[in-house]
Amino acid sequence: MVLIALLLAAASPFEAIQEAFIADCSLTMFEGPCRxxxxxxxxxxxxxxWMEITATRGLPPEARNTALEAIRERYGISNQDIxxxxxxxxxAFDTAIADCR
Structure with a gap:
C-alpha cells in the first residue's frame, strides 16, 4: 500500500495506476474481467x-485525501462538479465490466 501511495503522489505512470486498479478490482471479482x-x-x-480514484482505496485517510485532491486537480474538476x-x-466502469463478462 505504501508503494501505491508513493506512485500516486508522484503522478506515477498510468500503468502503475492500472495495476493498482486491477489489484483493488480483483478483491471482489476475477482478475480477467478486471484486466x-x-x-x-x-x-x-x-x-x-475511475481507475485513479479506485487505486486510492487502500491508502490511509490523509494520504488518500491528498491523492484524491491531486487527481481532481489533474482532471480539472471543480468541487461542485465532482x-x-x-x-x-x-x-463507465459498470459498462466496461459488463462488456468483459
Whole structure:
C-alpha cells in the first residue's frame, strides 16, 4: 500500500495506476474481467478517472485525501462538479465490466 501511495503522489505512470486498479478490482471479482475493464476504461477520461480514484482505496485517510485532491486537480474538476463526474466515471466502469463478462 505504501508503494501505491508513493506512485500516486508522484503522478506515477498510468500503468502503475492500472495495476493498482486491477489489484483493488480483483478483491471482489476475477482478475480477467478486471484486466479487461482496465483496458476499456483507459480509453475515456471518466474511465481513467475511475481507475485513479479506485487505486486510492487502500491508502490511509490523509494520504488518500491528498491523492484524491491531486487527481481532481489533474482532471480539472471543480468541487461542485465532482459528484457528477464521479457518477459518469462509475457508469463507465459498470459498462466496461459488463462488456468483459
Amino acid at each position: 479487461c475493464a482496465a483496458r476499456g476504461l483507459a480509453g475515456s477520461t471518466p474511465g481513467r478517472f 459528484a457528477a463526474f464521479a457518477e459518469s466515471a462509475r457508469a
